[in-house]
Amino acid sequence: MNEPKSQAAKPHSAEFFNESRDYWWNLDFLRLMAQRLRFDDVRRVLDVGCGVGHWGRSLAHVLPPEASVTGLDREPEWVRRAGEEAARAGLGRRFTFAQGDAMALPFADHSFDLVTCQTVLMHLSDFGAGLREMIRVTRPGGLVFAVEPCNMASMAVFSSVTDQFPTEVVAAWLRFQLTMQRGKRALGLGFNSVGDLVPGKMIELGLRDVRVYMSDRATPMLPPYDQPHQRAEISQLKDWYAREHWMWDKATARSYFIAGGGQEPEFAALWQQAGRQMAAELAAMDAGTFHCANPHITYLVSGRVG
Numbered sequence: 639m640n641e642p643k644s645q646a647a648k649p650h651s652a653e654f655f656n657e658s659r660d661y662w663w664n665l666d667f668l669r670l671m672a673q674r675l676r677f678d679d680v681r682r683v684l685d686v687g688c689g690v691g692h693w694g695r696s697l698a699h700v701l702p703p704e705a706s707v708t709g710l711d712r713e714p715e716w717v718r719r720a721g722e723e724a725a726r727a728g729l730g731r732r733f734t735f736a737q738g739d740a741m742a743l744p745f746a747d748h749s750f751d752l753v754t755c756q757t758v759l760m761h762l763s764d765f766g767a768g769l770r771e772m773i774r775v776t777r778p779g780g781l782v783f784a785v786e787p788c789n790m791a792s793m794a795v796f797s798s799v800t801d802q803f804p805t806e807v808v809a810a811w812l813r814f815q816l817t818m819q820r821g822k823r824a825l826g827l828g829f830n831s832v833g834d835l836v837p838g839k840m841i842e843l844g845l846r847d848v849r850v851y852m853s854d855r856a857t858p859m860l861p862p863y864d865q866p867h868q869r870a871e872i873s874q875l876k877d878w879y880a881r882e883h884w885m886w887d888k889a890t891a892r893s894y895f896i897a898g899g900g901q902e903p904e905f906a907a908l909w910q911q912a913g914r915q916m917a918a919e920l921a922a923m924d925a926g927t928f929h930c931a932n933p934h935i936t937y938l939v940s941g942r943v944g
């Protein structure tokens with residue numbers, strides 16, 4: 639199933655490859671993960687759905703220097719840009735990129751020591767089939783390592799603006815989000831809260847030593863918003879607000895809402911309410927009164943093959 643037309647005009651996830659993505663990880667936490675998951679004997683890495691390479695470049699800090707990374711993405715534009723970004727980061731010799739489908743990886747069985755992905759299973763029509771492919775190309779004893787969110791949990795976070803919203807408004811917001819997420823899934827475009835389900839699926843697919851961690855990174859929005867991640871997030875929000883883009887553009891959001899069982903008039907009201915909320919949040923940022931602990935519920939799930 640392809641993206642709805644409005645989103646399909648751009649390569650997949652184009653709206654999400656902005657500067658904010660550079661602030662997703664605490665490096666000392668990734669070092670701890672590398673230690674816990676024994677990255678020291680990893681030499682061949684596959685980064686499935688690499689996009690422009692943010693995840694692979696983050697991992698490069700904690701992988702052995704001899705490790706080489708292959709990034710794979712369906713979108714030719716991301717494959718090209720990932721190569722440019724890796725070269726710019728001085729990683730050109732260790733990183734190669736290829737175009738291909740996560741659901742039919744163009745690699746032989748047991749080709750890699752570590753097969754990983756970040757926010758990719760959430761976009762697959764059948765994340766179990768995607769995981770099965772990742773397992774197939776991992777050597778016996780190797781590691782499958784998936785980083786996936788529960789966006790429903792992130793949607794339930796309060797800010798200084800939403801804190802006093804009536805219960806019905808908060809409940810309507812959550813129902814709006816869940817209806818769209820379920821609609822996206824019903825259209826075969828993946829489930830944005832798949833992180834909750836990945837560990838169980840790994841067990842079902844025969845992985846052993848399945849472990850679940852959570853990113854220790856919050857990106858608090860606190861006045862005076864002068865940290866790089868805060869400036870990046872405000873600039874993203876302003877850009878989205880100017881284009882009436884609340885996570886998705888309106889046509890895409892509507893198609894997900896309807897596919898999730900929602901009704902057209904209800905969508906119009908909920909879309910407007912979401913816009914009012916974003917306007918209130920931006921105004922509070924301008925006034926220096928906005929604050930939110932701002933966690934992003936992101937799991938790191940690993941399992942050993944064989």
Ligand SMILES: C[S@@+](CC[C@H](N)C(=O)[O-])C[C@H]1O[C@@H](n2cnc3c(N)ncnc32)[C@H](O)[C@@H]1O
Pocket residue numbers: 649650651654659686687688689690691692693710711712713716738739740741755756757758761762
């Ligand atoms: C949200 S982005 C994540 C990119 C990167 N992993 C990161 O964290 O920065 C999802 C990526 O998965 C890619 N993708 C989606 N479906 C795919 C598929 N079936 N095969 C390969 N790549 C896919 C998209 O093109 C996009 O680059």
